[in-house]
Amino acid sequence: MNLQAFIRLALAEDLGDGDHTSLSTIPADAQRRARLLVKEAGILAGVDVALAVFAEVDPHLQVYVQIQDGTPVKPGDIVLTVEGKAQSILQAERLVLNCMQRMSGIATYTRRMVNMLEGTRTQLLDTRKTTPNFRICEKMATKIGGAVNHRFGLYDMILIKDNHVDYAGGIEAAITKAVEYLQRTGKSLRIEVETRNQAEVEEVLRVGQVDSILLDNFSPDGIRDMVRLINGRFVTEASGGINESNLRAYAETGVDYISSGALTHQVKSLDLSLKAY
Incomplete structure (x- = not known):
């Protein structure tokens, strides 16, 4: 719209x-x-x-x-x-x-x-947790506030989340099917995959073929460990329960992006x- x-x-x-x-x-x-x-x-x-x-x-x-x-x-x-x-x-x-x-x-x-991210390398991302039919204005507002717009909808990026992984039969299967889909349709979309633990991160590192790794519901210490493990091979994003109270701790892990639904649903x-x- x-x-x-x-x-x-x-x-x-x-x-x-x-x-x-x-x-x-x-x-x-x-x-x-x-x-x-x-x-x-x-x-x-x-x-x-x-x-x-x-x-x-x-x-x-x-x-x-x-x-x-x-x-x-x-x-x-x-x-x-x-x-x-x-x-x-x-x-x-x-x-x-x-x-x-x-x-x-x-x-x-x-x-x-x-402003709380000042002095770190981390940028703030918005999410799709928006008001139906008002997303265009809410995304404009987060950008005006200084955040980076993440995907606008389901159509402009492939984001393989936990349910996709479970329905597809695992991370490798989900990534393989996503890559095949892009080849078959001729679409040029970034691929990001959500991970819930170190084993899943290691599987993504083995399979590759994605642009970003989403680290969901990790602690700040866990994010720091995963950033070191990924070692710049993929863009990293932290999400899950991140707000003003813990934002700085997550940013100091060296993660590339932090996404927070609070930008649009807790204001x-x-x-x-x-x-x-």
Whole structure:
């Protein structure tokens, strides 16, 4: 789903057969203005989405952006002003706020996690643990916060996880079938395989033919041992129960990437409002 498709679906969900409150109380030709205000400190995200929402609702709305995505903000800051048809501003208001508040919350939390990695070689990855049909915005927000986008969906990478391994009959069988599939279809996709213990890591090292090894639910000491064992032959990623409390310990193991679902499923939205003036 692209951004425009998401916006159209979200507006259809909200508007139905019309914003009857605005249609009944505001003259059709009324021209007004509003400004988007910050009410809580954090990292701003979603300005580009807001611009796309306003344009979809009414291309004649004039929007003046004062603060860009990725900027630290504080209470009282004015992100943007919008001028034009009052009914259009009111129709766009809730979708703009819903998107920007959640995106800014994600960007704020992500930036805090990224800052904790300072001085290490490890980069932070997001995951597919996202809100259905809102993934495009949540992935935008993690990137604005400083993380690296992992695969967007099931279609842009082969990630052989534990269930795939068990269903396929083991790691070697799963890797072999994945490689054969790519050869047969002519697709060019990276292959990553999840490992749960040292024996599985050693099997991947023996079989090869992958790009990355995912080390799932290892302790920091376990990750350090596996990074030494892999010795740069494959890109390494740590995942499983990693959050603010233990992120630094995992990063200090020398692993290439750390993925954390907490970036998108354990965040609080940033308080923003759109007010007439």
